[in-house]
Amino acid sequence: MEAFDYIVIGAGSAGCALAGRLSEDKSVSVLVLEAGGSDKNLLIDMPAGWGMTQTPGHAMNWSYQTGPEPGLNGRHVPLPRGKVIGGSSAINGLLYVRGQREDYDDWEAAGAKGWSWREVEPYFLRSENNQTQPGAAHGHAGPLKVANLVDPSPLSATLIAAAIEAGIPASADFNGEQQEGVGYYQATLNGARRCSAAHAYLAPALARGNLTLISGVTVTRIVFDGLRAAGVEYRQNGILKLAAARHEVLLCAGAIASPQLLMLSGIGPKEHLAKHGIPTRFDAPGVGANLQDHLVVPLMWRLKAGQASMNSRLTGVGVLREVLAYWLKKQGAMTMPAAEVGIFCKSSPQLARPDLQFHLLPLSGELESAKKSLHAYPGYTLAPNVCRPTSRGYIRLASADPAQPPQIVMNYLSTDYDIDTTLAGIDWARRIAAAPALAAVTESETYPGATIREREDLLAFARRSGTTGHHPVGSCRMGSDEASVVDTELRVRGVSGLRVVDASVMPLLISGNTNATAIMIGERAAEFVAKARRARLRAGEKHSASMTPSPAAAL
Known part of the structure; x- marks a missing residue:
């Protein structure tokens, strides 16, 4: 001893x-x-x-x-920890x-x-x-070490432009005087590492x-x-x-x-x-x-033919090219964190401060199947979560x-506040996707799908697709x-x-x-x-x- x-x-x-x-x-x-x-x-x-x-x-x-999880149709949600x-x-x-x-x-x-x-x-x-x-x-x-992103995707600039058109102010620093706005995240980076x-x-x-x-x-x-x-x-x-x-x-x-x-x-x-x-x-x-956690609900859209996203760069031989670009030049898709663009906004203009966070990703993938691969076509993801959920787990x-391992129950979506604010986040995502900058390059809504409009149907989508914010x-x-x-x-x-x-x-x-x-x-x-x-x-x-x-x- x-x-x-x-x-x-x-x-x-x-x-x-x-x-x-x-x-x-x-x-x-x-x-x-x-x-x-x-x-x-x-x-x-x-x-x-x-x-x-x-x-x-x-x-x-x-x-x-x-x-x-009672609020997610009894699903077990993967919860990675280091x-x-x-x-x-x-x-x-x-x-x-x-x-x-x-x-x-x-x-x-x-x-x-x-x-x-x-x-x-x-x-x-x-x-x-x-x-x-x-x-x-x-x-x-x-x-x-904290720094700006190394090599953001061109699509991320379009995502920012659409959010501004939808009424969200631009932000140069989520850790500045106020958090509200849309802009690039900063990351714990030492150069490209x-x-x-x-x-x-x-x-x-x-x-x-x-x-x-x-x-x-x-x-x-x-x-x-x-x-x-x-x-x-x-x-x-x-x-x-x-x-x-x-x-x-x-x-x-x-x-x-x-x-x-x-x-x-x-x-x-x-x-x-x-x-x-x-x-x-x-x-x-x-x-x-x-016990508390953020529940992220990813919504996805397909881009028009000829548009580019990270999907092709992160599948097949594209991955090999990107790893090589990172190894040799410290640039490319392999410098990307969990999201390049963020939004902090209000579910209602009457609020004093933001109650929604978004992770905006220049990629899209299979959501409601066992295989979580990226789509073969170009797409993007707008993923809201409630900033301060009131659901409590154990x-x-x-x-x-x-x-x-212990038993972990988050009790996601177990309060009316979390449900209402999550649905407000879905509404915001659709408003951003409909803004001119994105509407000009978007072909269709993949998840939940443009025909899903009623409150109960949207809540059902959140219950079957929501996942941990880690x-x-x-x-x-x-x-x-x-x-x-x-x-x-x-x-x-x-x-x-x-x-x-x-x-x-x-x-x-x-x-x-x-x-x-x-x-x-x-x-x-x-x-x-x-x-x-x-x-x-x-x-x-x-x-x-x-x-x-x-x-x-x-x-």
Whole structure:
């Protein structure tokens, strides 16, 4: 059994930021435990590689699935999450979006005191190294590289023009003073290469000598000495091992695995734990509750003959040409993130701020069949989602076996607000497609089809075609009330020496993609942890053998 000052469980977006910052203090030792393997892979570096790494069954993907989803006809929805050094920041769509400033004020109003926009903005700026957006709204000295797209498709300019014609203002920066508008997304890019949280934070930290990374392990439980988190039990190459934490265990396994591991360690709803034969260490009904995600509903159109989209460039021999163009020149379709163009707009002009987000893609593909291939003809996709859904799901153990995935139910489209706003997004998509810039080049609507006009038919389309926005959050809610899982410094209630640091602590889903916010949480948590260490040192606490549990007591 080895002992470390801090043990970080999970080398994902928040975990890498947290571990990297903690290791800047050379007097502390940090252990990072990661289930996935090496991130030295072309599919990670090449932005468009996300399309392959998110395929169910890929080695770098946990390949979770939600459901059965009552609001989606009982469907199971694939939910890819990164199982690799860098976590989901290594396989995501690269889009850099902070959300709306009001989102964080809403966090504070919901009980997350000290997490208003004014208080979190410095941590966004600290993390960011924006290569192409000047001004005080962005950071320019942080580790996370952010930049404009490398080689956007000509069709994307047409998509922007149509949205402006439909009444949406142009936006040069979704992370500026206000989010509303249509424009190109920025992405976590270092030149034409992905900049994951591991690239930004973990790689430099590994050179310091006080950070140890062990990958390819399964964390089985958090070990306690009474009510103090004393270490971590994990399995490596079939061997059960134990690492002791002198100060804190920092759980950064993400919105799916963090509540699962808390429950496996005896922190969760008492009755549920008893069903799986797990002794309750602390009865915490909120663990696994409050789960939220964006539901994306893709609408697609076929372009007229002679028009061009990414379809032909990303199928057949076109893929080989594009990979070669990327390899030799760092340009072409393989530089494309999950979407090139975004929209943040209002479902009603009476609203104070946008409640809809769009991902606009210069490609189209099979939607309602098992084969999710791109169309043989040129097309485009307009995919809306509700920015701040009110549907709430849950995570529960399916088994007491740590190697088995938990049950995940998002409860998509379970509220009238989410249904009405989703249908408003479909209406906006059709208005954009009917605008002159797109109408001139569009042949027909592929999905849901021009004959589908009635509310119930459109809702049926959303129920059978909606899919994850890849933004699960909220399952270990942060707050000031006793029902919250963690307090506002991310300490797990009912025990000591344990924090949760990842997207699971978000009380409310933000208006946009979540990677930037998860990294901000990691940055802020590093300060909380450092502050607690300084307080211990002032109190005269010294590193000693007495702080390390004996293997017999821990097991």
